[in-house]
Amino acid sequence: MKKxxxxxxxxxxxxxxxxKLQAWYDKxxxxxxxxxxxxxxxxxxxxEPEKGRTEFSIFKDNTDYLNxxxxxxxxxxxxxxxxxxxxxLKEEGVTQVGNMDEFSYGKFAWIMDPDGNKIELWEPVDxxx
Numbered sequence: 595m596k597k598x599x600x601x602x603x604x605x606x607x608x609x610x611x612x613x614k615l616q617a618w619y620d621k622x623x624x625x626x627x628x629x630x631x632x633x634x635x636x637x638x639x640x641x642e643p644e645k646g647r648t649e650f651s652i653f654k655d656n657t658d659y660l661n662x663x664x665x666x667x668x669x670x671x672x673x674x675x676x677x678x679x680x681x682x683l684k685e686e687g688v689t690q691v692g693n694m695d696e697f698s699y700g701k702f703a704w705i706m707d708p709d710g711n712k713i714e715l716w717e718p719v720d721x722x723x
Contacts, residue, residue: 598673598679598682599672599673600671600672600673601671601672602648602671602672603647603648603649603670603671603672603714603718604632604648604649604669604670604714604716605650605667605668605669606649606651606659606667606668606669606670606714607652607653607666607667608652608653608654608655608657608666608667609652609653609654609655610654610655612631612653612654615652616631619633619650627652631651631652632649632651633649633650633651634647634648634649634650635647635648635649635650646672646718649670661712662691662710662712663706663710663711664710665712667711668711668712668713668714669711669713669714670713670714670715670716671713671714671715671716672717672718673715673716673717674717675717676694676701676702676703676715677701679715680703680715683705688705689705689706690703690704691704691706691712692704698719699718699719700716700717701717702714702715702716702717
């Protein structure tokens with residue numbers, strides 16, 4: 595198996611008032627949010643020609659996207675060969691949440707860590723991001 599994690603694809607967490615918190619991050623840290631509610635950090639690893647990005651996003655506190663975790667955050671890790679990685683993780687006894695989803699921008703799957711935190715795994719489509 596090649597690399598498992600190749601980077602952080604995003605950091606997502608809950609807030610009772612996402613718009614207010616987004617405004618705070620914009621004012622104090624310069625993280626302007628898109629209309630969709632996220633800020634993209636574009637990056638390029640000089641060791642590899644592929645570009646990438648890391649998303650920072652705040653969800654409404656009643657979102658079910660982070661379920662079944664009760665944590666207020668979720669980390670999205672970029673991975674290589676998600677199908678193979680899921681098989682290896684299953685063999686290692688890691689709990690997968692739901693089924694893998696596939697979109698035009700990549701494949702996604704979710705696992706749980708031992709503390710009950712949901713982790714999103716993303717195999718991006720190499721489209722320059």
